[in-house]
Amino acid sequence: MRKIVILTGAGISAESGLGTFRDAGGLWARHRIEDVATPEGFARDPALVHRFYNARRAQAVEARPNPAHAALARLQAAHDGEVVIITQNVDGLHETAGAQNVIHMHGMLSGALCAACDARWQAPLAMGPGDACPVCAARAARPDVVWFGEIPYRMVEIGQHLDEADVFVAIGTSGQVWPAAGFAQQAARGGAWRVEMNLEPSDITGDFSETRLGRASEVVPVWVA
Numbered sequence: 001m002r003k004i005v006i007l008t009g010a011g012i013s014a015e016s017g018l019g020t021f022r023d024a025g026g027l028w029a030r031h032r033i034e035d036v037a038t039p040e041g042f043a044r045d046p047a048l049v050h051r052f053y054n055a056r057r058a059q060a061v062e063a064r065p066n067p068a069h070a071a072l073a074r075l076q077a078a079h080d081g082e083v084v085i086i087t088q089n090v091d092g093l094h095e096t097a098g099a100q101n102v103i104h105m106h107g108m109l110s111g112a113l114c115a116a117c118d119a120r121w122q123a124p125l126a127m128g129p130g131d132a133c134p135v136c137a138a139r140a141a142r143p144d145v146v147w148f149g150e151i152p153y154r155m156v157e158i159g160q161h162l163d164e165a166d167v168f169v170a171i172g173t174s175g176q177v178w179p180a181a182g183f184a185q186q187a188a189r190g191g192a193w194r195v196e197m198n199l200e201p202s203d204i205t206g207d208f209s210e211t212r213l214g215r216a217s218e219v220v221p222v223w224v225a
């Protein structure tokens with residue numbers, strides 16, 4: 001039974017209306033990474049960071065999965081071997097499309113985290129700098145997302161999946177953010193066939209056995225069929 005390990009990035013949610021990071025006009029075009037996606041940026045201006053994530057959380061709750069998310073959920077349900085979905089995305093569109101056990105290596109917009117005691121809870125639609133932790137009452141609530149300089153979630157589990165993969169697929173990622181950008185190379189060391197599906201060649205196109213260019217909502221359902 002072939003084990004399929006899939007990594008998704010912002011490109012899979014682009015056709016659901018959620019901005020990518022690096023495309024023209026993308027999220028980073030309007031904000032410096034240092035200001036909105038680092039612990040230092042949060043310490044400097046928590047209100048700005050909460051505004052950045054509140055806007056994305058409001059967009060994410062309105063967004064609907066597209067045919068690419070649906071195709072991956074179908075693959076998980078129909079494939080006789082294991083299908084593991086690892087996402088860099090913090091939206092919940094894979095789950096809304098019916099995918100199971102999605103690994104959110106960069107966290108989720110729907111999660112809140114206490115910077116003081118590490119408690120986690122369901123984030124309200126809008127968070128602010130004065131929000132208190134429901135466990136320790138410290139006014140240290142932050143989005144439960146992994147910022148630059150922080151360690152992504154479930155890396156040991158992810159490494160095992162990459163070592164065991166027979167097929168590794170990357171969908172809608174520019175391959176510019178580590179450690180996700182190194183996953184194809186790790187899968188190659190384990191002998192996996194590697195498929196890249198992206199709108200255009202990425203920084204890591206050379207790490208793949210094949211590249212299928214096009215919009216995820218068209219390319220992914222064709223590959224899953």
Ligand code: BV8
Pocket residue numbers: 008009010011012014015020021022023026037088089090106145146147148149150151152155171172173174175176177178179197198199200202214215216217
């Ligand atoms: C860490 C937070 C140590 C939530 C994000 C090695 C070398 C150089 C630098 C580093 C390195 N190792 C570590 C670093 C530092 C840093 C890093 O990588 N910096 C970069 C900028 C050079 N990495 C870290 O700090 C990471 N931590 O390494 O800790 C460690 C490591 C391992 C084990 C233990 C300890 C933490 C990184 C996490 C940062 N947080 N998000 C949020 O705000 O969302 S990253 C952010 O970028 C998102 O998660 C996003 O998903 C991610 C990657 O971007 P993409 O998903 O690829 O999106 P992008 O816009 O870039 O590309 C979209 C692609 O889709 C494009 O190619 C486009 O063509 C395509 N596309 C568009 N439309 C479509 C489409 N494709 C198909 N169909 C379409 N319709």
